[in-house]
Amino acid sequence: MTIALEREIAQSLRRAEQSAMIEALGLEKSFGKVKAVDGVNLRIEPGQIYALLGPNGAGKTTTINMLTTLVTPDSGSAWVAGFEIVREAAQVRRHIGVTFQETVMDKNLSGRVLLDIHGRLYKVPKAEIKARTAELVALVELEEAIDRPVKTYSGGMKRRLELARGLLTRPAVLFLDEPTLGLDPHNRERIWEYLAYLKQEKGLTLLLTTHYMDEAEKLADRVGIINEGKIVIEGSPAELVGALGADVVSITGIGDNAPLIAALQSLEWVAFVNGPEAQTAEAEQVIQVGLKIEAGRSLKPLVELAEQHGFKVADISIKRPGLSEVFFKHTGRRLRD
Numbered sequence: 001m002t003i004a005l006e007r008e009i010a011q012s013l014r015r016a017e018q019s020a021m022i023e024a025l026g027l028e029k030s031f032g033k034v035k036a037v038d039g040v041n042l043r044i045e046p047g048q049i050y051a052l053l054g055p056n057g058a059g060k061t062t063t064i065n066m067l068t069t070l071v072t073p074d075s076g077s078a079w080v081a082g083f084e085i086v087r088e089a090a091q092v093r094r095h096i097g098v099t100f101q102e103t104v105m106d107k108n109l110s111g112r113v114l115l116d117i118h119g120r121l122y123k124v125p126k127a128e129i130k131a132r133t134a135e136l137v138a139l140v141e142l143e144e145a146i147d148r149p150v151k152t153y154s155g156g157m158k159r160r161l162e163l164a165r166g167l168l169t170r171p172a173v174l175f176l177d178e179p180t181l182g183l184d185p186h187n188r189e190r191i192w193e194y195l196a197y198l199k200q201e202k203g204l205t206l207l208l209t210t211h212y213m214d215e216a217e218k219l220a221d222r223v224g225i226i227n228e229g230k231i232v233i234e235g236s237p238a239e240l241v242g243a244l245g246a247d248v249v250s251i252t253g254i255g256d257n258a259p260l261i262a263a264l265q266s267l268e269w270v271a272f273v274n275g276p277e278a279q280t281a282e283a284e285q286v287i288q289v290g291l292k293i294e295a296g297r298s299l300k301p302l303v304e305l306a307e308q309h310g311f312k313v314a315d316i317s318i319k320r321p322g323l324s325e326v327f328f329k330h331t332g333r334r335l336r337d
Contacts, residue, residue: 021046021173021205022067026076028229029062036062038229039076044222049199049206051220053213053323055331059229060209061101064175067207068098081172094122097166101178103158107151111142111161114150115168122169129168136164140194156187163194174198176208180215188215195219213323223323227331237323244271244321244329247295249302251287255311261287263305269293274328284314288328290321 022044029037037059044050054060065071067080069089078085081095105114112133119129137146140160145153153161159179166174179195180188196219198204210216216223217237224234233240257275264273264287271290291298295318306313319325 019046020044020079021048022050022078022080022207024063024067024076024078027063027066027073027078028075029059029066029071029073035229037066037073040226040229040231042078042224042231044205044207046205047199047203048221049195049208049219051216051223052207052209052226053216053223053327054209054226058226058331060226061177063226064177064207064209068096068175069093094169095172097169097171097174099159099162099166099174099176099179101181103162105150105158105161108149110149111137111146111153111164114161115165118165119168124169132168132170133164136167139167139197140164141190154187156183156190159183159187159191160194163191167198171204173205173207176206178209178211180210180212188212192219213327217323225327225330232330233326240326241321241323244290244325247291247318248321248325249289249291249295249298250315250317250319251289251302251306251311251313252284252315252317253287253306253311253313254282254284255306255309257285257287257311259309260306260311263309264289264302269298272329287311288325290325290329 020043022042024040024042027037027040028035040059040063042050042063052060052063062071066073067078067085069085069092072086080092083091083095085092109117115133115136116129119132120126124132133146137143140163142157142160142164145157150158150161163179166176176195180191183191192215195206195208199206208219220237222234223237223240224231226232235243261273261275264270269292271292273287273289275287276285289298289302299316299318303313303316
């Protein structure tokens with residue numbers, strides 16, 4: 001048996017044993033002195049929608065760029081659709097579709113020509129390109145615009161064309177970097193419908209990054225929050241939100257927050273406290289308090305505690321926790337910070 005054949009058999013066995021559609025073990029990537037990704041582990045099962053959330057610069061795009069073979073990791077390993085991203089990069093590319101944060105299209109070409117060029121680059125037979133184009137154009141509702149120059153398309157239409165292009169090669173995995181960025185609510189809803197359809201009817205596996213918490217809550221089976229290059233928490237949206245407790249109280253005010261935060265953290269009925277790390281006493285700030293009890297019983301004690309510790313309360317509000325609060329708890333930042 002030749003070495004090449006032994007290697008091929010070993011790779012085939014690896015793919016047969018691996019049930020995950022995406023698996024990453026200890027991925028790391030640095031750019032100069034900046035460590036963009038620091039030991040990321042991921043496991044995404046077939047047919048799942050996985051949302052990767054993180055502040056700007058947290059490592060989301062670099063992680064996707066490694067998984068899609070655009071960037072070579074410094075260390076660690078990953079498999080996509082059963083193929084190793086470095087040794088079998090060409091095979092990975094044949095099994096994935098990608099839509100990037102910025103639309104990359106020749107604005108003077110028609111949508112149909114762009115799809116045709118993409119299919120030919122991937123060596124899809126001409127008859128199949130024609131059939132798949134018709135199917136996808138109907139899916140994303142671009143029948144009336146497909147033969148017009150892309151420069152006449154709205155932002156939502158361009159996003160839908162990008163989605164069609166990403167699906168033209170019938171990928172096993174679709175990577176979406178900010179798929180609805182900048183779209184109006186109607187177009188965002190339409191993209192959500194397409195993605196839900198692809199999962200439910202086609203069994204497609206999707207990994208997406210997003211800055212919209214409602215998008216992740218609506219679409220994702222699992223959510224991972226990445227901060228400073230590390231996955232800091234992972235789970236289903238319901239699991240992550242459920243772990244926060246009953247309610248979240250936001251206290252807006254002025255003063256040195258350190259004594260108040262220390263006092264809040266000592267209370268048995270407080271699940272977590274988030275607040276700015278460094279803040280001048282004159283600047284208005286927001287302290288979030290996650291509660292283990294219903295908020296109605298805690299408002300008076302919270303205001304009294306703030307006054308006792310020199311924090312002047314300007315406003316106080318209550319809400320049920322959501323992914324925004326999960327994100328803030330584990331990163332200390334709002335998503336757009």
